[in-house]
Amino acid sequence: MDSATKHDQWIAKVCDQLNKLIQLDFDAAGTYREALLHIDDATVRSDLHDFLGDHERHVIELTRIVRDLGGTPIEAHRDFKGVILESMTRLRSRGTLGALRAMRMNEKLTNRSYDKASDVYMPPLGQVIVMENLGDERRHLAAIEAHIDRLTGKHTFDIDRIDREATERTYLR
Numbered sequence: 001m002d003s004a005t006k007h008d009q010w011i012a013k014v015c016d017q018l019n020k021l022i023q024l025d026f027d028a029a030g031t032y033r034e035a036l037l038h039i040d041d042a043t044v045r046s047d048l049h050d051f052l053g054d055h056e057r058h059v060i061e062l063t064r065i066v067r068d069l070g071g072t073p074i075e076a077h078r079d080f081k082g083v084i085l086e087s088m089t090r091l092r093s094r095g096t097l098g099a100l101r102a103m104r105m106n107e108k109l110t111n112r113s114y115d116k117a118s119d120v121y122m123p124p125l126g127q128v129i130v131m132e133n134l135g136d137e138r139r140h141l142a143a144i145e146a147h148i149d150r151l152t153g154k155h156t157f158d159i160d161r162i163d164r165e166a167t168e169r170t171y172l173r
């Protein structure tokens with residue numbers, strides 16, 4: 001096999017991987033739209049809205065990279081898996097906490113997939129976008145977990161308490 005063919009095969013494999021991420025990010029965006037319907041906490045709403053925007057941006061940027069690499073980007077579409085993910089999110093989204101727990105599960109899937117993709121040997125163009133998006137995915141999961149901790153009272157050093165103690169100290173003076 002000549003090296004040109006080998007290179008083409010490598011690029012085809014990389015584009016295939018990036019196309020999978022496009023569909024993954026598209027599905028993730030769908031679950032965020034579903035979860036947002038069940039959230040009444042303002043800060044959670046605003047965070048999840050931002051994360052939805054990140055996933056939509058990931059789809060656009062990955063599409064551009066696949067094209068730049070000479071591949072054919074997929075037209076992300078609402079497929080069977082996407083429908084399942086969305087209906088599971090709907091079923092679990094009983095109130096803000098339920099929706100957050102559903103999104104924690106969804107983000108674990110997204111994080112796992114990006115983790116795997118970050119191990120794939122790619123041209124720098126692909127590697128950079130995967131690492132950047134992986135950073136976003138980690139941030140999404142961490143923020144969702146922090147919201148769950150806050151709403152379930154797991155947080156020992158939450159801002160409210162620090163504020164309260166500051167007020168109490170003023171009284172004691």
Ligand SMILES: [Fe+2]
Pocket residue numbers: 025028054055058110133136137
């Ligand atoms: Fe994403």
Ligand SMILES: [Fe+2]
Pocket residue numbers: 028051055107110136137140141
């Ligand atoms: Fe995410």
